[in-house]
Amino acid sequence: MSLHAAIFYLLGALILGSAGLAVTRRNPVHAVVYLIFSFVGSAMLFFLLGAPFLAALEVIIYAGAVMILFLFVVMMLKAESADQASLSLRRWIPPLVVGLLFVALAALTAMREPGGAEVLKSATVAPRVFGRYVFERYWLAVEIISVLLLLGLLAAVQLGIKGTPKGNGTETKTGAES
Amino acid sequence: MIVPFSHVFILAAAVFFIGLACVLARRNLIMILIGIEIMMNAAAIAFVGGALHWGRLDGQAFVLFILGVAATEVAVGLALVVAAHRVTGSVDPDRYNLLRR
Secondary structure, X not given: OOHHHHHHHHHHHHHHHHHHXXXXXXXXXXXXXXXXXXXXXXXXXXXXXXXXXXXXXXXXXXXXXXHHHHHXXXXXXXXXXXXXXXXXXXXXXXXXXXXXXXXXHHHHHHHHOHHHHOEOOOOOOOHHXXXXXXXXXXHHHHHHHHHHHHHHHHHHHHHHOOOOOOOOHHHHHHHHHO | OOXXXXXXXXXXXXXXHHHHHHHHHOOOHHHHHHHHHHHHHHHHHHHHHHHHHHOXXXXXXXXXXXXXXXXXXXXXXXXXXXXXXXXXXXXXXXXXXXXXX
């Protein structure tokens, strides 16, 4: 086993372990912090698989921005830990059974796929080459994503305005009372 | 040089399954959003592995778009959670059963 393979399996165990810990925490703050570990692990995996630019983006956007947004909302809502029932084993059994079947089938499919056993060659894409490729082939998708981000911003601001959003008369009245 | 392609794919499937189980089992809207984030991350891992396997950059380009969609989704989703919390005072999806206030 080469050094790269050892790093890959260690990273895989780290990602799976911290994601598993994250989804079983009772306190959402702990869950978010474990999830940051998981995303930093995926960033290192991206680096190993030859995507240094995406690794940087993963750390900046996922582990940085998105998780901090989660932390803000968790702390703002004082998300109650009355979530005890959802951690009972009975509730976890159906998703676990379905999910394990799903992973077993995926493993079987990936193993039987002709190219599946092919060992990956390590290669790296320079950010400059990657950016040039994206803006040559996918410029329209980049524009669509930018419009999507703008719409998301507008929707979040509209939903976050204190009181109810401007609707018809009755709604605003009840909103003012509450 | 690194590992067989199928192992990357199996890792992505396992991470996706953890996110799916989180969405199905938890009764807390914030944890459900976290599960969706985990699933999107798993899709990104599969795309990067595929990009390396076939030696094409399209897979990596798609990860860029996944990141954009995930950022938008989490912004709108958390704004919805805040708005719903303001109405019902809870983040339990089972409490959102009123057609009007």
